[in-house]
Amino acid sequence: MSSSRQSGSSLTPQKRPVVGAHRAARGEETALARTRRARRINRTLAVAYPDAHAELDFRTPLELLVATVLSAQTTDVRVNQVTPRLFATYPTAAAYARANRAELEEIIRPTGFYRAKAGHLIGLGTQLEQRFDGVVPRALEDLISLPGVGRKTAHVVRGNAFDLPGLTVDTHFQRLVHRWRLTAEKDPVAIERDLAEIIEKKEWTLFSHRVIWHGRRVCHAKSPACGVCMIAADCPAYGESGPTEPAAAAKRVTSPDRRHLLDMAGWEA
Numbered sequence: 425m426s427s428s429r430q431s432g433s434s435l436t437p438q439k440r441p442v443v444g445a446h447r448a449a450r451g452e453e454t455a456l457a458r459t460r461r462a463r464r465i466n467r468t469l470a471v472a473y474p475d476a477h478a479e480l481d482f483r484t485p486l487e488l489l490v491a492t493v494l495s496a497q498t499t500d501v502r503v504n505q506v507t508p509r510l511f512a513t514y515p516t517a518a519a520y521a522r523a524n525r526a527e528l529e530e531i532i533r534p535t536g537f538y539r540a541k542a543g544h545l546i547g548l549g550t551q552l553e554q555r556f557d558g559v560v561p562r563a564l565e566d567l568i569s570l571p572g573v574g575r576k577t578a579h580v581v582r583g584n585a586f587d588l589p590g591l592t593v594d595t596h597f598q599r600l601v602h603r604w605r606l607t608a609e610k611d612p613v614a615i616e617r618d619l620a621e622i623i624e625k626k627e628w629t630l631f632s633h634r635v636i637w638h639g640r641r642v643c644h645a646k647s648p649a650c651g652v653c654m655i656a657a658d659c660p661a662y663g664e665s666g667p668t669e670p671a672a673a674a675k676r677v678t679s680p681d682r683r684h685l686l687d688m689a690g691w692e693a
């Protein structure tokens with residue numbers, strides 16, 4: 425792909441940053457410059473991850489709500505392995521409300537914490553039946569009042585099932601926005617508030633996906649692939665905890681879109 429030409433901040437050898445030299449790393453960035461940089465990062469990530477989306481399989485708001493509840497403490501891949509049978513067995517909120525607990529636990533066991541999650545799903549079905557006529561509500565307050573549903577889950581459902589903008593602050597999102605010095609907050613609600621001020625509202629859902637995809641593919645928790653990161657020029661944490669040598673960094677990128685990501689970083693080997 426020729427997408428490296430489309431990005432304003434590709435990592436060519438000439439533009440490779442100096443570790444620790446970014447203004448934000450030195451605490452010298454203005455609020456306006458930070459906002460512009462955050463939006464530039466979002467634009468570059470949009471080129472890097474044009475298909476960024478929720479990686480949980482679903483067809484209805486109820487299926488997404490259930491899959492997101494199951495995704496706590498496990499991977500989306502693992503959840504996607506159990507949901508075909510789960511969704512076929514429990515097609516409605518009422519079906520979860522009336523579920524045989526042992527059978528439900530057996531189906532969702534591979535996702536871990538299956539006893540607690542089964543309790544959440546039965547409670548979820550019961551509450552949806554009793555309070556919302558079996559229909560998944562759209563309002564944030566209604567969603568977070570349901571068993572097992574926090575703000576992160578609520579935003580995933582609102583953004584992906586109802587197309588309502590939301591910032592999904594998961595562990596990847598927190599790690600990356602801290603590395604980018606876009607917020608100093610630690611509490612997810614405060615992080616969400618800070619990012620909501622600098623990222624355009626219409627971009628919230630896709631920005632969340634792009635950040636999470638970047639966290640899974642390039643900006644790993646341990647040893648991020650800084651040397652082949654397409655947003656290195658805009659990242660104050662460049663080289664702080666990952667290799668800056670492209671050959672070493674490239675080994676840290678293993679996703680199916682690897683070639684495209686390395687092209688964007690200007691790494692051809």
Ligand code: SF4
Pocket residue numbers: 603642643644648649650651653654655656659660661662663666
């Ligand atoms: S991989 Fe490195 S340069 Fe890229 S966003 Fe993460 S910390 Fe910054």
